[in-house]
Amino acid sequence: MPSNQTHQCPLCRNDEVELYAEAKDVEYATTSDTYSFYNCRACDILFVSPMLDDQLDLIYPSNYYAFGGAQETLAQKIKNYLDLRLFRKITDHFPQNTALNILDVGGGDGWLLDLFKQMDRKFGETWVVDLDQKAQEKAIAKGHNFHLGPIEMFTYDGKFDVILMLNLIEHVKDPRAVLLQIKSLLSGNGCVLIKTPNFNSLDAKLFKNNNWGGFHTPRHFVLFTQSSFESLAQEVGLKVTQSQLTQGAPFWAVSVTALAQKYGLIKVDYSKGMHRHWLYKVSTLLGAAFDILRGPFSDTSQMFITLSHSDDSKN
């Protein structure tokens, strides 16, 4: 297994970090290596080591769930409905006659942008920035603009009113650089919607030493809590306008399925994928129900955060 000599925090560059947990790729089995998650106390983040940012083809297999856009399942339809409700809320403060420019970072074939466009209002340009070449053609066919490559390399003449970055910031090696880039692309009264795991949650603590699903080893490079994400946002001149925790059913599902496999109770067929296993499906439903019930009383593992320019940094 490749190893870094020092384990340096990707945010503060300090190497006084503590080993937090070790985990494997229980979800896709792309490698059999054990990865370490380190905790930088100063930044209150976790980061994976080694960070395989130069081996993306290895760690994102062709059956990766984010490839191929949304599926037409009932669960997906419910999720779409809830997402659409959230999108309405964040676009409400723009005047109806403003044509909104929207960017989806890591947006695949633009399926979230399609959902946005179902709203009865004006849209300007819709853009996807993604590394997935296969998604490009589909996105363009649906009328979106597409930039193939990392967000840090994306240049755009205008500004975006809404920037979506769902399940993305935890996948990059330099979250600060990405947030700075997002800020430079954001219109004066624009808003950014971010979804990322919260490692300060019940399931993260319970499965800390048993491949917590939120580790998504080795594809999640940096993990935050609500407060550590807010600190980083502030540092780059962005303000948190809303921060809420939501159910983290997929993390329960991965954690429980991997644990059952570890004890020989089930066997995951990785050619089909963990997501097809009956236990994964059952624990997704139970995990969602449990998180919704406990949500008011204890922290769950997904956070939705909206950001705007800080009052003193509007351009």
Ligand SMILES: [Zn+2]
């Ligand atoms: Zn740090």
